[in-house]
Amino acid sequence: MDIKTVYPINSKRLIxxxxxxxxxxxxxxxxxxVIAYIEKRLKKLxxxxxxxxxxxxxxxxxxxxxxxxxxxxxxxxxxxxxTPCDKVKPVISxxxxxxxxxxxxxxxxxxxxxxxxxxxxxxxxxxxxxxxIEMLLSCAxxxxxxxxxxxxxxxxxxxxxxxxxxxxxxGSMILKAPYEYDLKLIVKGKAAHAGMEPEKGINAIxxxxxxxxKLPNGRLDHETTINVGLISGGRATNVVAPEASCLLEMRxxxxxxxxxxxxxxxxxxxxxxxxxxxxxxxxxxxxYHGFSxxxxxxxxxxxxxxxxxxxxxxxxxxxxxxxxxxxxxxxxINAINLSSGMNNVHTTSEFIKIxxxxxxxxxxxxxxxxx
Numbered sequence: 171m172d173i174k175t176v177y178p179i180n181s182k183r184l185i186x187x188x189x190x191x192x193x194x195x196x197x198x199x200x201x202x203x204v205i206a207y208i209e210k211r212l213k214k215l216x217x218x219x220x221x222x223x224x225x226x227x228x229x230x231x232x233x234x235x236x237x238x239x240x241x242x243x244x245x246x247x248x249x250x251x252x253t254p255c256d257k258v259k260p261v262i263s264x265x266x267x268x269x270x271x272x273x274x275x276x277x278x279x280x281x282x283x284x285x286x287x288x289x290x291x292x293x294x295x296x297x298x299x300x301x302x303i304e305m306l307l308s309c310a311x312x313x314x315x316x317x318x319x320x321x322x323x324x325x326x327x328x329x330x331x332x333x334x335x336x337x338x339x340x341g342s343m344i345l346k347a348p349y350e351y352d353l354k355l356i357v358k359g360k361a362a363h364a365g366m367e368p369e370k371g372i373n374a375i376x377x378x379x380x381x382x383x384k385l386p387n388g389r390l391d392h393e394t395t396i397n398v399g400l401i402s403g404g405r406a407t408n409v410v411a412p413e414a415s416c417l418l419e420m421r422x423x424x425x426x427x428x429x430x431x432x433x434x435x436x437x438x439x440x441x442x443x444x445x446x447x448x449x450x451x452x453x454x455x456x457x458y459h460g461f462s463x464x465x466x467x468x469x470x471x472x473x474x475x476x477x478x479x480x481x482x483x484x485x486x487x488x489x490x491x492x493x494x495x496x497x498x499x500x501x502x503i504n505a506i507n508l509s510s511g512m513n514n515v516h517t518t519s520e521f522i523k524i525x526x527x528x529x530x531x532x533x534x535x536x537x538x539x540x541x
Contacts, residue, residue: 177412177539179292179531183528188277188284188522188527189260191284192260192275192439194207195258196250196280198250198252198302198312199248206448208283216234217233219231222321227309230289230306231309231325232305233305233540234293234300234305235301237357240300240541241541242328243302243329243538244505245289245334245538246331246333246386247279247282248308248309248467249283255540256427257273264526266523268520272518278335278520281334283529285527300398300539300541302328303538306334311494314457315458326503330472331495332505333494333495333507335494336507337491337510339509340533341477342474345462346393346463347492348428353419353432354452355418356453357377357403357415359377360412365408372412375411377414377442378416380402380442381438382416385398385435386434394427396418399418434453458496458497461498461504467504468504477533480533511530
């Protein structure tokens, strides 16, 4: 496919690399085979890689040293994919790469990894000047950003980072992403025989149902959501349920809003439990902190400069989802999430346009060149 680029991208090699990566199963915590493939490719290019243990898997940090007069740059993506991904068979049709419909494709996030590898290939082939490039590929991103959360960011020298883990038109920049708080509500009722003496029991399922019915649900405003996602409880149909629990998440770009929402959930749950005579325990987990970048932020301005150098129009966006970008910003690395052109992610109809993948690879080299 003949697509005009500023840098000498080898489109056939890029596509081949992506298909190789996509064809390797890598569900969360089982990224070992894709790590081995990436290590082998990078070793041939003189890029040093090191694995850092994380749970049952590894994060992979690869470094290409360069001109110390230039600022180090961080490139990041994740290696795991959602399921089904045990037998991915990429298909090229109509200028797109997609799966055969029985699995996800894995462009989330392997398209970005293919672009990074192609950038290293171009740099080597053309002796392209560059500063220190740090490529951090995380494991278990799809199950709570676990890889990035457990990586020691003090190992990184870069203070500006680019995560290519977003969809939308090429040039899209996620300037805002939410905080996510998870609450587990555990209701303790009282067991009793459901047929002989139900009045002696306190049905924890009924209590929990009343709590949930009184909570807000779905989208509350343009930057705040709440969702009850998991429910469990009870022992048998002939036992008044002595315990029930639910797991809910709250997200908001505005930390004040999420704190107000948390207070509402807690107060509602306490009031309902008190009215039934049930007991309540609440467990809280902060999955990640949000971030809001202004358009004059240094990483935004650097990304804009790189985009214009390869004739890409910068587009500003916000997201309701979290990514490793959230973790980096919390860790004092100025990071931004950029589109890699992936579409319909987390579904068996996932696809990526070849022209978008090539243009994104052009952008990756520009991000490096403009650092």
